[in-house]
Amino acid sequence: MERVVQFTGPRQVEVAEHESAPLPPGHLRVRTRYSGISAGTELTAYRGTNPYLTRTWDPEARLFRDGAAGIAYPVAGWGYSEVGEVTEASPELRDRPGLPAVGDLVWGIWGHRSEGVVPAERMAGHTLPAGLEPLAGAFARVGAIAYNAVLGADVHLGEDVAVFGQGVVGLLTTRLAQLNGARVTAVDALDVRLESARQYGAEATLNARTDDVAERLREFTDGRGADAAIEISGAYPALHEALRSVAVGGRVVAAGFYQGDAAGLRLGDEFHHNRAQLICSQIGGVPHQLAGRWSVERLQQTFLRLVAEGKVDVKSLVSHVVPAAEAADAYVLLDERPGEALQIVLEF
Known part of the structure; x- marks a missing residue:
């Protein structure tokens, strides 16, 4: 079974269970170890203030349109700071150079869920640098x-x-x-x-x-x-x-x-x-x-390299590591008592 943290309404959090999805071609299955909670973007969905809850983003016009919501409750699996272990790869991906292999620790975005099914190409270059603690991978984004x-x-x-x-x-x-x-x-x-x-x-x-x-x-x-x-x-x-x-x-x-x-x-x-x-x-x-030299991928990879080199400390930013089952308490803490927390990480 897959466990997913979801918002069922403003300031309402639950952990739902679903059957694990079959692995499609070209994908990896990643067992989540840690998933960091964003005290900015995520709290807008938790509190009900996110603009996508009341308007729709038009990606071609680059405008928000009134009249319909882009997302609706339950909002499932928000989160963009995950790290985990590859447990399965589509058969055609095995031994393919440049892609993570089964057993590798990887970082990426698949949300607050116990496992992620992600396109393999999206995980190219996302293997955790050697010697870096897994928890540090949750800081890439x-x-x-x-x-x-x-x-x-x-x-x-x-x-x-x-x-x-x-x-x-x-x-x-x-x-x-x-x-x-x-x-x-x-x-x-x-x-x-x-x-x-x-x-x-x-x-x-x-x-x-x-x-x-x-x-x-x-x-x-x-x-x-x-x-x-x-x-x-x-x-x-x-x-x-x-x-x-x-x-x-x-x-x-x-x-x-x-x-x-x-x-x-x-x-x-x-x-x-x-x-x-x-x-x-x-x-x-x-x-x-x-834009000719930098990309979001380069930002993430360079940041993790700086952490691996000891130039940036992320370990001391982690104030709480919370079991995913207690996610609701973690959001209350960030929302109501921000002075008591910095980075809260869910552990799966």
Whole structure:
């Protein structure tokens, strides 16, 4: 039997069981070991705020259409940070070079389910690097999201960069920006996360609730403001403060998944008068100017290599490893008490 974590309605979680599907030609069966919960995108489906629940995405027109929902409850098997062991391969794939073999540990996207049936071609290059702990494979996607935001910010050696939001993706963004040569100021509303940001390379930290962030950033930078800001929390007030915080012509990367109307975002203020650049970073693609050399696959593979080389620590980000049967409790924790958790990983 296959076990699948699904949302049956807003803030309603269950673990369903289904018969395992036969393996189609050209596919691999992967037994899941770990699956990381996204505290951003996944919580929008858990809370019922995801735009796909009320509108349909038209991939050709690149527009959302009103009138029909793109997804409906139950939403089954969401998740994009899985790692597991290949247990079966279609007969025609055996000994085919470049593809994982039975027994290999692989990372990829097949959702919160005890086994994934995935196209073999999609798993090319997804074998876990030698010596890397299996749990680290669950960070390939979230690491790529952080990496993509740093590439979008076009960080140069010696620049001042502010990173708004110090959850899992924000902490990884802080570390990658620091590795890229930036002097990073980390911003968050939780002191416990700001303490972690110091460990991940932040030169300075600011509490969004108690500090005048834009003013303090100008003090740190001889009155200029940050060269770039990366907003990763998905909160409109944080995006507004990021726009207030950059220098004239500064770059602001909006990498969060913003929900609903933009309350608290005033584009006629500093954004307009300082001619700030507002850039969207979304893991569906890389910055257009890098598309000839970079891809989402390269982001993921490079990030895992950095982890394997010891340049990025992901182990300390895991606050909870939870049996999949207790998934409902994990979502309640992330939703209601975010200060008590960082990365929650489901174990199958």
